[in-house]
Amino acid sequence: MEPIASAQNPRIKAWKKLQRKRERDRSGLFLVEGEHLVEEALKSNINVKEIIVVEDRELPKEWAVTEVEVVRVTERVFQELAETETPQGMIAVCEKPPPENMLFESGRYLFLDRIQDPGNLGNLVRTAEAAGLQGVVFGSGCADPYNGKVVRSTQGALFYMPVQQMDLSEALEHCRANRVPVFGTSLNGSTYSAIAPQESFALLMGNEGSGVDPSLLEQTDHNLYIPVHGRSDSLNVSVAAGILIYHLRGD
Known part of the structure; x- marks a missing residue:
């Protein structure tokens, strides 16, 4: 041909x-x-x-x-x-695979609030898959998980990691109903090392510039931050997520 x-x-x-x-x-x-x-x-x-x-x-x-x-x-x-x-x-x-229907009855999840950089999103999915999480939830305002740059940044992890696009308030409600603790990320929270590893959890990461929506932080069980010891004012969101996920896993 x-x-x-x-x-x-x-x-x-x-x-x-x-x-x-x-x-x-x-x-x-x-x-x-x-x-x-x-x-x-x-x-x-x-x-x-x-x-x-x-x-x-x-x-x-x-x-x-x-x-x-x-x-x-x-x-x-x-x-x-x-x-x-x-x-x-x-x-x-x-x-595209059929939409996931995550019930959040147990397990470990990553919730993403308004993360717009495709490279960051891809790295977050890749980290979640490497850490053995059960799913990633894309809230409103996030870039499309099937954007070409997101797909390439996952290095194939997207093909194995369940992803779902849904309202984060609804996802948080499901977690509360199933007693799955939700950890937000905020400079006004507790140092992450003060929290013990968890059998189940949802970690909520926020927008690169403004962080997690304050209305969502009000619905979490604990809000955490990672101390910065150098002159930088913050960590990249995918790097921060990796530190927190592996700490909460106990690895």
């Missing part, structure tokens, strides 16, 4: 639209760019619908792609679809 050589091809135009959240929400599809991430998607339970590759690129022989359509395109057309500065010549079109 001849490679697609025109950016005006209907399939190329449809895939290009997936760079926008509105189209991802409408279609239930998202793009995964780069060989490592495509491989991780294939190994996970994510449904990979198509793999788009530059015409002279061969897929690794060990990949199980017999049921996946492989579409070849020219280098120029691939540049239309790629979002990275140095594309690797491979993109997968994937179905």
Whole structure:
């Protein structure tokens, strides 16, 4: 089959639209760019619908792609679809997994309030998956978990970590009903080291500039902060989350 050589091809135009959240929400599809991430998607339970590759690129022989359509395109057309500065010549079109229905009856969770930087969000999901959490909740005002940069920043963790978009007040209510303690993050809280490890918990992290919404902090069981001993006034939100998650786990 001849490679697609025109950016005006209907399939190329449809895939290009997936760079926008509105189209991802409408279609239930998202793009995964780069060989490592495509491989991780294939190994996970994510449904990979198509793999788009530059015409002279061969897929690794060990990949199980017999049921996946492989579409070849020219280098120029691939540049239309790629979002990275140095594309690797491979993109997968994937179905978003069904929405999670987290009950918060027990377990360990990460709640995110208005975190907008895609790189931070991706790192937070990656940290949560590495720490064995049961889920990540994206509150209103967060970037889309299927934004291309978020997906790339997770390094594949998004394919294994349950994520849910929901109102954080509702999530906090579920935690209270199930006696799952919720820990917010605030400079007016207690030093995190004063809290003992927990069998179950939800950790609430907030916006990079303004922190957690005060109305949400009023609904938590405890609010914590990490002392800063140098001249910086704060830690990056994903770094702070890693410290707190592993402390609350007891690791």
